[in-house]
Amino acid sequence: MLGLGGLIVACGACLPPVARDADNAIDLRYRMRPAHSTVVDIYRAVGDNAPSRCKMVPTDSQVFAIRAERCGGVRAWFWGVSRLLLEQANSGRFATPIRLDDRLRWIDLPGPCE
Amino acid sequence: MRIAIILVALLATAHADPCADPAVTQRLAALVHARRFADAHHAATDLRVQCGAQDAWRLLDDVALLRLEDRAVAIADLQALHTPAGDVVLAWAYVTNGDDQAAAAVLPRLPAPRQAALHALAALSDEEDFDAAAHGLDPRAIELGHRYHAARVKSPALAGVLSAVLPGSGQLYSGSLQAAAVTFVLNSLFIGATVELARDKQYVTAAAAGTAASFFYVGGIINAADLARRRNRIAQQPYADELEDLLVPEVGGTLAP
Structure with missing residues (x-):
């Protein structure tokens, strides 16, 4: 139990470095290139027409696809939960804002996987 | 005409x-x-x-x-x-990526001031190491280094530990009441549901709820540490950028005269 606790704490404390955010929409789109998978593309096609709009860029599904490819599915799920909470934090203290698709969104590019 | x-x-x-x-x-x-x-x-x-x-x-x-x-x-x-400038950028790329072995192969090719500048950048995460490495460089570098370290307001490790002890407390420490509330409520719901289902001997459903609870629990810890790191990074970034421009102008697009 203590070992598991230690593992969890280490998990939270020794994370890979935060990726430096892009400064403009063109750079952002360049760095989002690997965020394509058939499942995500279908999900995005549906999601883009839904009334609810994601506040984050890249979207949660795109980042999940990138992380699953880089770090594996389990880590992608853990980071997915973390990202949902980051979205809740909804503040310029934690993410850089950018005006994209006629609205303000928070940039969160996935960092390296360790 | x-x-x-x-x-x-x-x-x-x-x-x-x-x-x-x-x-x-x-x-x-x-x-x-x-x-x-x-x-x-x-x-x-x-x-x-x-x-x-x-x-x-x-x-x-x-x-x-x-x-x-x-x-x-x-x-x-x-x-x-x-080229000399190419070697500086290459060494900077290795240093900033923490690739010490590759950096050690390139650094001897650089002039001494550039080597010292890159050593200082590599030591930026530790204030004492940075001060020692930046000794003899532009005095503005030491001043910027102090400002960089003073801008570190939260400890990611402490945020992670707090969230492991009480889900949501790490987010509160990092400065987000909303994320703290959501983390606390979700963890309470999933952990409570797992315990209740196990008490009712519905073990399969309890295992499913427990799996979801573990994702929210660990995800909450990661998020607490991540929020603290993000807060530090956003506060420190202007000083890090200024230091980079001062110590390694090649990476800011400055061309050699």
């Missing part, structure tokens, strides 16, 4: 070779300096196609690619470039 002058000027412009125009390189450097890296990369690619490779364009393109996290391509090109 005036028409003739205009005609001559137009003809000169039409026949001017854009590949030999020094202003082209300056414009490319300005794009890198303005942090428009994708634009700089596309412009450099166009120039290479039209005019062939020039060392200055390659270097600026490599800086842009490194900033765009296309490291493999940039590093391969920098390794082949073999």
